[in-house]
Amino acid sequence: MAQLIWDGLFVGSFYALIALGYSMVYGITKLLNFAHGDIYMLGAFIGFAILTSLGGLPASLSMGALLVVLMLSMLLTGTAGVVIERLAYRPLRGAPRLAVLITAVGVSFSLEYGVSAVAGPNPRAFPVRLEGGVFDVLGARVSLPQIVLMLIAAALMIALNTYVQKTSTGRAMRSIALDMTGSLLMGINVNAVITKTFFIGSALAGAAGVMAGAYYGKVDFLMGFIIGLKAFTAAVIGGIGNIKGAMLGGLVLGFIEAFGTEWFGGQWRDVFAFAVLILFLTLRPTGILGERVTERM
Amino acid sequence: MRLAKRNTIVLSVASAVVLATSACGGGLLSGSEKSSAGDASGPVKVAMLVPMSGDSAPTGAYMRNGAQLAVDEINAAGGVLKGRKLELLVEDDGCDAQQAVASANKAVSSGAVVSVGGYCSGATLPTLPIFNKANLPMIIPAANSQDLVSQGLKNVFLINGTGKQQSTAALEFMKKAGHATVALVDDNTSYSKDITTETQTQIEKDGSVKVLLNTSVTKGESDYSAVVRAIMGKKPALVYWTGYYQEGGLIINQLKKAGFTGAVMVADGSVDPSLAKIAGKSAEGVFATMTQTPETLKGAGAEKWIASYKAKFKADAGPFSTQSYDAVRLAAKAIGDAGSTKGADVIKALEAVDGYAMFSGPLKFTPEHTLTGGGFLILVIKDGKFTLANA
Secondary structure (H helix, E strand, O other): OHHHHHHHHHHHHHHHHHHHHHHHHHHHHOOOOOOHHHHHHHHHHHHHHHHHHHOOOOOOOOHHHHHHHHHHHHHHHHHHHHHHHHHHHHHHOOOOHHHHHHHHHHHHHHHHHHHHHHHOOOOEEOOOOOOOOEEEEOOEEEEHHHHHHHHHHHHHHHHHHHHHHHOHHHHHHHHHHHOHHHHHHOOOOHHHHHHHHHHHHHHHHHHHHHHHHHHHOEEOOOHHHHHHHHHHHHHHHHOOOOHHHHHHHHHHHHHHHHHHHHHHOHHHHHHHHHHHHHHHHHHOOOOOOHHHOOOOO | OHHHHHHHHHHHHHHHHHHHOHHHHHHHHHHHHHHOOOOOOOOEEEEEEEOOOOOOHHHHHHHHHHHHHHHHHHHHOOOEOOOEOEEEEEEEOOOOHHHHHHHHHHHHHOOOOEEOOOOOHHHHHHHHHHHHHOOOOEEEOOOOOOHHHHOOOOOEEEOOOOHHHHHHHHHHHHHHHOOOEEEEEEOOOHHHHHHHHHHHHHHHHHOOOEEEEEEEOOOOOOOOHHHHHHHHHHOOOEEEEOOOHHHHHHHHHHHHHOOOOOEEEEOHHHOOHHHHHHHHHHHOOOEEEEOOOHHHOOOHHHHHHHHHHHHHHOOOOOOOHHHHHHHHHHHHHHHHHHOOOOHHHHHHHHHHOEEEEEOOEEEEEOOOOOEOOOOOEEEEEEOOEEEEOOO
């Protein structure tokens, strides 16, 4: 049981990190950025490229150095997100929702097969592998890398929440989420704020990508597809457009999957997880934290 | 489509000229024949549907290279049917049913006379009726789901051992190595599920091994803690993973991280150098059921083959390179025996093949069109490489 909860929490924190980007972007621009899962993949590959180019590193790299690589990858992935927004989404700002959605799918495929063309279709083993001690906590096996990764994820989420709640840019984001035209009339530079949103969302997904690469030990160009879908599900469960909802949704989805496997067996896990999604959409379409849907950030 | 149209135009222009100047028709007629894309002269087109994109793309490249090597060797030795060259048409099936159907239709319409592809069973299965309708013999080098032969189609031949034969080999290993309890894990694809289902059936019939768990995972994820937890809860002596190597590597790594001390065995879809790279140290000592790979080849002929592959493609041969190589050679032999490229004749010739030397041993098809002996070996990972277990 303890193992079940721990595993759910761990997977859930990955989902939450990625769901945040989905949710922020949707909250502000009403765009379902289906390329978001591939940004996660891009982050993993950027981390992979940085580590490989450093070359000749000892396999047991210090946690500190890995953190620097993580920061660097977040920066680059965030920039990539901004470029994508500038090239693919901004020209379609006033276009029908469907056109933007299809563009997002197009961006997703471009990223996947672009990376495949550059880095090759073979899965790559990540040059650094997180190894560490294993503890027994209330009957659950908990490893040091897991704790570190969860702490990083939690720190990123807290930082984001503070940023959105306390800074002027955060306030601008929340006001654009409420009313884009109104914000524009009040003198908010909407384009600049949207650029920042994309940067933050993509950087978070990139962080998740690097962490997944280092923890699971493998990167490949299609790794973002399923986790992108799962993150989308998490965002909907939590209440899409709502930052706290995305975090909560990620953790809830992690639990749902862990318990679904336990009760129904592995082959039914996704059936169970997505059945819960459908239930949410029918019974509570605004998600768990849906009452705050009027204020989407 | 555009090419076909152009051919028709060339043909009709040519025949118009022939009609107009019937006196000097000979030279012109032979010219028009050449442009009509090879029924009697021209190259013999061999179609190969393998994944060139998607997560199975690396294996697709191994297979294409293996087939290309055979094509080049046969052409250098004079081709087939009195000097006609072989031409390999590689089509991407992306390990995806829909793409495979489109590629199969393309292969048929571009005039292929035999197919030597097929890696993912799930993608190969829907192409069977297309090739069957065109009466086009299929020599399938890698895909080996029981479903491929259970329809009893005359044109389908498997030169990889089947899921059934693989299950038998797995069961024999479990009994020999004394693993009394086993967990079967698949990835919910046709090929993978086929082996776990068949293995479970055979184990239950045999009675000396007990299946504690038979479960599935979703392809393409990174976290397999759910299945790892299920396995740890049952504590089997052996885990038999029947999916592909990406997920296999991750599951092995996560199992070992979770403190699993039992043995792990994988099926042939996971036999790839990448498995050991992904799983890292955890891969050491992992067993596999597999037909011949370039690594398990022995003897002087094998070394020469490996060397010529390396010289040509500047890369090591991989899983199913040999089977694809053999598929092309077998196709050429059958066409030669039949004396034509007509589907029905080639199929008859394939059924009549007896004792043809291939990497997997002398070939003779069963009435079901599978190998008489499965030829499955038990491999083990040593220093990151698959090696024969008892060598």
